[in-house]
Amino acid sequence: MTLQASKGVRAVALLVFVAAVSACTLPRSGPSRNEIFTSSILEDGDSFVVEVNDHVTRATSVPPALGFSAEFRNAGVLGSDVIRPGDRLGVSVWENTDVPILGVPQTATVLEEIQVDGEGFIFVPYAGRIRASGNTPEALRNMITRKLDQQTPDPQVTVRRLAGDGSTVALMGAVTGQGVYAIERPTRTLGAMLARAGGVSIEPEQAQITVTRGNRKGTIWLDDLYANPEMDIPLRGGDQILVERDKRAFTAMGATGGQQRVNFETQTISAIEALALVGGLNSNLADPTGIFVFRDEPADIANKVMGRTDLKGDQRVIYVLDLTKPNGIFEARDFAIREQDTIYVTEAPYTRFQKTLSSIIAPAANVTTLANGLQ
Known part of the structure; x- marks a missing residue:
């Protein structure tokens, strides 16, 4: 072997060694499945890592509670026969x-x-x-x-x-007809007044109605307003009614079809629905055994999940979903996503292997070609 060829072989060996050492720092979308598990409190980390099962699903199923207090509900219908200033x-x-x-x-x-x-x-x-x-x-x-x-x-x-101009309410936000409306016999309740204004101008399942009366406020989903007649509260002069779109959102990261902040489209969204909203799993990258939901969980729910009573304050909890389990998709369908959750999908091990292999083979092939040329 000539001196030049010998130098070429040594260069190839050196490059392969450097590539192998640098493989652990190859670009990736986030931590691996094993790295997340090592962040568990059981492993001297700062988070609880919990695998989702039926018990966890029930303990964490807390739908957003909206509605009017008894003070709003028991106000009594405004008597349209009583004359007031401005009538x-x-x-x-x-x-x-x-x-x-x-x-x-x-x-x-x-x-x-x-x-x-x-x-x-x-x-x-x-x-x-x-x-x-x-x-x-x-x-x-x-x-x-x-x-x-x-x-x-x-x-x-x-x-x-x-x-009854003396008893008026103001309708604002996502209503067809914003303005000031008199409380009259046909429009003495919230639902009737919304209908008088032409209804809402956004998707009903995303609409929230907030009524401000003095220094008190109450908020309800539009769907719940019509589903529960007792929530169709009587109105009072000076009420301000605001209709707005649900502002809740979650974040999707990792090996998904898209990494983004996603708004809720309904009152409740399951993990499987959340994945569908971002395009599902990336079939070339995703590890279906490593779907994680990062959440700051209130102490009362965290205690239920962990079967404890000593936890105080919000707890960092990482929920694990494995779609390859026999009931994995059912668990993902039943597990509810909440506001400010972060859904992270890890990359499959073979993906990291491919990246490492590519980082070695490509430089090695280039140097081998160079060495052959020198020889």
Whole structure:
């Protein structure tokens, strides 16, 4: 062998050695399955690594609880017959005389759109200023009758409540018709008022409804509002109703069809659905035995999962799903993903082997070609 060829062989050997040493630092999407297991508290790590089973699925199944407090539910329907400041009234008067003071003989005089002022009063010609607020239309009718009876014999009076501008709510966000709406007889509850505004302008299963009343708030899913009649709360003047899309999201990483932050599309999402939302597992890279869900778990749930009672505060828990087990897909279907979860899919061992092999073979082939050329 010539000197040049000998140098070429030594160069190949050196390059192979360097490639083998550097194989452990090859590019990859994240930690391996074994590296995650070594992060367990049992291995002096800082996380609990838990394999998902039926017990874990039940213990962690905590659907997002939304709804209105008893204070909202028990408020009672707003009485549409009670007159309030800002309401608009219609008053008609029939006079039993040939010379009526308000109109022509035997014809009703209609006083359209009388608005109750801020102090609760209205003005009726020849009857004067009368307190309307706090009275029913019938009580107000009697008051006007007594006042006019002093001016014309046996007047006949009717009072109609046209609209309740004094009791209004504001609808904002993802509703078809944003604006300020009066609470009237057909729209005295939340569901009816949403219908009055044309409904929501987003997918119903993603819609959340928040009602702000003074310094109190309540939020409910639109689906739950219609499924539970007791949640169709009575409205109060000044209520602010906000319709918005569900803001919850999870993150997908590793050997999946896409690495991204994903918004929830329904109230609950299972692990198998979450994987489907990001394109499933990458068939060329993914290890179906190494699907991990990273979560900060509240202490009460962590204690149930681990069968303990001593854990305090949020705990770092890594849940493991193995789709190759006989019931692995069922467990992934039943395991619920929660807000801020991180789903990580590890690479298959053969993928790392291929990367290592490629890092060795390609440089070696290049140097061998160079050595042959020198020889």
